[in-house]
Amino acid sequence: MILLLVSKKVNTIHNSTEQQGQLTIRDIARLSGVSTATVSRLFHNPSCLKPDTKAKIEAVIEKHQYIPNLNASALTTKNTMTVGLIIPTVKSSIHSALIQSVQDTCAELGYSVIMGNTNYSEETEKNLLDIMLNRRVTGIIHAGTVNPKFIAMLRRAAEHSIPSVVVWENISDNEISSVGIDNYRASYDATQYLIDCGHKDMGLLLGPYTTMNRLAQRRLGFMDCMNHNNLYAGDDTIISLSHEVRDGVMGAAMLIGKHPRLTAIYAASDVLAFGALYSLRQMGRRVPKDISLVGFDNIEFSEYCIPSLTTVNVPAVKMGKKAVFELVDKIQHNRLQAKHIYLEHEIIIRDSVANYRAT
Amino acid sequence: MILLLVSKKVNTIHNSTEQQGQLTIRDIARLSGVSTATVSRLFHNPSCLKPDTKAKIEAVIEKHQYIPNLNASALTTKNTMTVGLIIPTVKSSIHSALIQSVQDTCAELGYSVIMGNTNYSEETEKNLLDIMLNRRVTGIIHAGTVNPKFIAMLRRAAEHSIPSVVVWENISDNEISSVGIDNYRASYDATQYLIDCGHKDMGLLLGPYTTMNRLAQRRLGFMDCMNHNNLYAGDDTIISLSHEVRDGVMGAAMLIGKHPRLTAIYAASDVLAFGALYSLRQMGRRVPKDISLVGFDNIEFSEYCIPSLTTVNVPAVKMGKKAVFELVDKIQHNRLQAKHIYLEHEIIIRDSVANYRAT
DNA sequence: TTGAAAGCGCTACCAG
DNA sequence: CTGGTAGCGCTTTCAA
Numbered sequence: 001m002i003l004l005l006v007s008k009k010v011n012t013i014h015n016s017t018e019q020q021g022q023l024t025i026r027d028i029a030r031l032s033g034v035s036t037a038t039v040s041r042l043f044h045n046p047s048c049l050k051p052d053t054k055a056k057i058e059a060v061i062e063k064h065q066y067i068p069n070l071n072a073s074a075l076t077t078k079n080t081m082t083v084g085l086i087i088p089t090v091k092s093s094i095h096s097a098l099i100q101s102v103q104d105t106c107a108e109l110g111y112s113v114i115m116g117n118t119n120y121s122e123e124t125e126k127n128l129l130d131i132m133l134n135r136r137v138t139g140i141i142h143a144g145t146v147n148p149k150f151i152a153m154l155r156r157a158a159e160h161s162i163p164s165v166v167v168w169e170n171i172s173d174n175e176i177s178s179v180g181i182d183n184y185r186a187s188y189d190a191t192q193y194l195i196d197c198g199h200k201d202m203g204l205l206l207g208p209y210t211t212m213n214r215l216a217q218r219r220l221g222f223m224d225c226m227n228h229n230n231l232y233a234g235d236d237t238i239i240s241l242s243h244e245v246r247d248g249v250m251g252a253a254m255l256i257g258k259h260p261r262l263t264a265i266y267a268a269s270d271v272l273a274f275g276a277l278y279s280l281r282q283m284g285r286r287v288p289k290d291i292s293l294v295g296f297d298n299i300e301f302s303e304y305c306i307p308s309l310t311t312v313n314v315p316a317v318k319m320g321k322k323a324v325f326e327l328v329d330k331i332q333h334n335r336l337q338a339k340h341i342y343l344e345h346e347i348i349i350r351d352s353v354a355n356y357r358a359t
Numbered sequence: 360m361i362l363l364l365v366s367k368k369v370n371t372i373h374n375s376t377e378q379q380g381q382l383t384i385r386d387i388a389r390l391s392g393v394s395t396a397t398v399s400r401l402f403h404n405p406s407c408l409k410p411d412t413k414a415k416i417e418a419v420i421e422k423h424q425y426i427p428n429l430n431a432s433a434l435t436t437k438n439t440m441t442v443g444l445i446i447p448t449v450k451s452s453i454h455s456a457l458i459q460s461v462q463d464t465c466a467e468l469g470y471s472v473i474m475g476n477t478n479y480s481e482e483t484e485k486n487l488l489d490i491m492l493n494r495r496v497t498g499i500i501h502a503g504t505v506n507p508k509f510i511a512m513l514r515r516a517a518e519h520s521i522p523s524v525v526v527w528e529n530i531s532d533n534e535i536s537s538v539g540i541d542n543y544r545a546s547y548d549a550t551q552y553l554i555d556c557g558h559k560d561m562g563l564l565l566g567p568y569t570t571m572n573r574l575a576q577r578r579l580g581f582m583d584c585m586n587h588n589n590l591y592a593g594d595d596t597i598i599s600l601s602h603e604v605r606d607g608v609m610g611a612a613m614l615i616g617k618h619p620r621l622t623a624i625y626a627a628s629d630v631l632a633f634g635a636l637y638s639l640r641q642m643g644r645r646v647p648k649d650i651s652l653v654g655f656d657n658i659e660f661s662e663y664c665i666p667s668l669t670t671v672n673v674p675a676v677k678m679g680k681k682a683v684f685e686l687v688d689k690i691q692h693n694r695l696q697a698k699h700i701y702l703e704h705e706i707i708i709r710d711s712v713a714n715y716r717a718t
Numbered sequence: 719t720t721g722a723a724a725g726c727g728c729t730a731c732c733a734g
Numbered sequence: 735c736t737g738g739t740a741g742c743g744c745t746t747t748c749a750a
Contacts, residue, residue, distance in 0.1 A: 022519060024727055035737045040729060050735060067519065070493040071430045071439060072727035075742045080430060082473075090458050091659070096449045103449070103476050107483075112490060114441075114473045117462050124466075131471060134429040160381060160426065245663050278663040300450070304604050304637040306665060383743055394721045399745055409719060431743035434726045 023066045032060040084132035085115040087143045092271055093299035101320025109328055118144045129153055139327040140164035146213045163330040167323045169214040170340050179322045179341040183214040186312050186345035187221025190294050193347050195229050198356030199264040203237040203255040206268035218268045248275020264292040270302045270311055288354040298348050307351035315343050382425045391419040443491035444474040446502045451630055452658035460679025468687055477503045488512055498686040499523035505572045522689040526682045528573040529699050538681045538700040542573045545671050545704035546580025549653050552706050554588050557715030558623040562596040562614040565627035577627045607634020623651035629658045629670055647713040657707050666710035674702050
């Protein structure tokens with residue numbers, strides 16, 4: 001004969017009436033005289049509960065300020081409703097705009113975002129990804145340094161069925177989606193605009209293009225456009241420093257130092273342009289009278305610089321939104337196939353460029 | 360006689376050799392011929408494992424790319440190692456600096472941060488807090504609108520034993536810690552600086568002080584200082600709009616419209632000052648020759664404005680760091696008692712103020 | 719030095 | 735419409 005003995009769960013901890021917070025679903029169940037399943041239903045399928053059962057439970061929840069533990073439910077549902085956002089730094093307006101947008105869109109859709117700065121370090125980038133995998137984020141939005149090594153890592157995340165989308169630039173990958181502008185084309189257009197305004201001697205100021213693909217693209221767009229117009233662009237007219245305002249200050253000084261007769265500087269980010277503006281002023285060059293300036297990003301400040309900055313608009317807000325939608329779409333349809341979304345750029349013409357061809 | 364029959368767990372799901380990702384600790388245990396407890400020890404107490412057991416498990420982990428599930432372990436340890444960060448918006452440099460600092464400090468200490476924008480909405484603020492409680496963040500850093508209602512909510516979080524610290528300003532609370540500058544004093548000092556430079560007619564430009572205590576403090580500091588110096592400050596010399604650059608633009612125009620003879624404008628944030636700078640320029644007033652300008656925050660751009668902006672430095676990076684340390688200290692020592700940390704402000708003198716008293 | 723097993727708080731399936 | 739119960743992936747005694 002076989003006797004099955006099941007020890008009745010006693011749950012001593014929760015028998016004491018008043019705990020300092022952290023009530024569990026079991027407490028609520030007990031307190032309202034129903035099963036945990038029923039309490040759970042209140043949250044996920046309230047329509048199938050008898051009105052007074054519902055009311056009863058709700059009262060208890062209200063009274064005891066019960067706060068469901070999302071981590072616990074994620075364990076069962078295997079859905080943390082969290083997206084991981086990897087960005088280089090929040091200290092640049094163009095990134096902030098994206099972050100804000102991602103954040104807000106996620107909130108709308110019920111997702112939380114856990115965010116990490118890479119500070120432009122590949123190692124940090126890798127660590128961040130690991131942490132996000134550890135936390136089983138539902139998906140990843142990557143706004144960092146897009147390089148093959150990292151794409152490989154994202155693909156590894158995909159193997160663990162965590163989808164991701166890269167922003168700022170478009171890549172070609174079957175699994176990793178992307179939403180961005182055509183950085184090459186945008187840069188080409190900006191350069192062409194300058195040329196159309198009659199400029200012939202110009203220099204480029206940009207961040208570390210060797211490690212950031214979108215910067216490499218912008219550099220290439222500039223060079224190609226110059227070449228196609230039979231104008232000179234070489235390593236001596238291209239200054240690559242870092243991403244900060246001070247790099248713009250320094251870079252402009254270097255450029256003017258080497259080529260005093262430049263009629264225009266094209267800075268591949270507004271932050272650099274802002275620094276350049278300051279620098280040019282320091283050197284006694286008036287913008288746009290003596291020298292013209294074009295930026296890239298269209299951050300909020302660029303409209304209020306003196307003079308206001310002609311720049312390339314990057315639809316950061318739209319980008320963030322699209323990225324989240326694409327990510328969530330992948331998640332919800334369990335889709336592996338990547339989608340690549342191209343966004344339009346646009347030259348915003350303001351006051352920092354002299355037009356020598358205008359009447 | 361009693362026979363205890365325990366059904367051998369079969370775990371069919373995991374018996375299939377190759378799953379697409381998401382290996383569990385049990386898989387690793389099975390694969391390396393040890394118990395889950397032993398695998399767990401590898402992560403938490405590796406020194407108590409026999410070297411070859413250790414090596415064996417490590418090999419399996421490496422080979423199968425096992426990624427521990429932090430949510431699951433949080434369920435047992437009751438520690439999510441996550442701090443919740445509530446901020447109004449990331450779109451202002453002063454906030455970005457804080458975010459970055461909080462982020463980096465948390466990362467150093469092994470915490471992740473889950474962040475939410477309130478967009479200056481009280482409702483969103485409440486929702487964010489709820490979400491964070493749902494996610495059982497280990498603690499909360501609050502950089503939002505400090506008002507009694509929200510402090511009450513944080514206290515509720517404290518009841519659920521989730522500690523929090525408020526930043527930007529100091530409060531007096533027994534449970535909620537704070538780290539910030541003395542906004543009243545800083546504002547008083549900025550005003551006094553202007554007065555010391557010989558200014559008598561000045562206006563104040565600031566955000567919505569009725570809903571943000573630190574702005575109310577700054578307003579009061581300005582008014583008191585003016586009064587103590589027998590100078591006039593009234594509702595017609597104080598313009599309160601919102602937080603954006605355009606508010607600075609508009610505000611300065613309004614101020615000058617009402618009081619054409621103002622010799623100085625004190626903007627209670629650099630963003631507003633930036634807008635004011637633009638606006639004054641539009642109106643043909645040179646800074647500092649015709650009119651002086653003082654900002655508040657010392658965001659990166661203020662150094663590179665033209666002219667560079669005299670402003671009040673708020674040690675945002677230090678603040679973020681201190682906030683995290685205080686939070687973690689509370690967590691680790693299970694301390695309820697609040698600590699209130701005062702940070703020093705400092706007037707950064709640059710080129711936007713004319714000194715009429717100078718020789 | 720290791721293993722067995724009891725949970726952590728919640729969901730979801732299967733009965734009724 | 736509701737309850738019982740078996741997990742989710744991990745940690746942590748307790749025992750061996």
